[in-house]
Amino acid sequence: MPAGTFNLTGNYRMEQGSTYTLEVTVTDDSGVYDMSTATAAAKLRETADATTAYEFDCTINSTTGVITVTMSATDTADIAITSGVWDLELTEGTTVTRLLEGTVTISPEVTKT
Numbered sequence: 001m002p003a004g005t006f007n008l009t010g011n012y013r014m015e016q017g018s019t020y021t022l023e024v025t026v027t028d029d030s031g032v033y034d035m036s037t038a039t040a041a042a043k044l045r046e047t048a049d050a051t052t053a054y055e056f057d058c059t060i061n062s063t064t065g066v067i068t069v070t071m072s073a074t075d076t077a078d079i080a081i082t083s084g085v086w087d088l089e090l091t092e093g094t095t096v097t098r099l100l101e102g103t104v105t106i107s108p109e110v111t112k113t
Helices: 073-077
Strands: 008-015 020-025 039-045 053-055 057-061 066-071 083-092 095-107
Touching: 008 020, 039 057, 039 066, 039 095, 066 083
Parallel strands: 008 095
Antiparallel strands: 020 066, 039 053, 039 083, 057 066, 083 095
């Protein structure tokens, strides 16, 4: 299990209609955490129990230990809430570790194409 990076809580801001990118470096006591067999997933919901979810694209670079979490400008433009909660989970076999969690404020898009 990664050390020192799991279950971190924070408040985030997303701009509706803009590309959102977050890079998370996962480490353990020996340095870069081996995520060669892992997958990552992240979702945003208005509340933890809400049925509507906005999914992030998550890619893992196992060489650098970086998880890149992104949502395209088109997808952020479709967000129909003004605030919510989100988390990022790492799955290795049957083990799921929540790496990050927090609240999100959505800044509404004004300049629309």
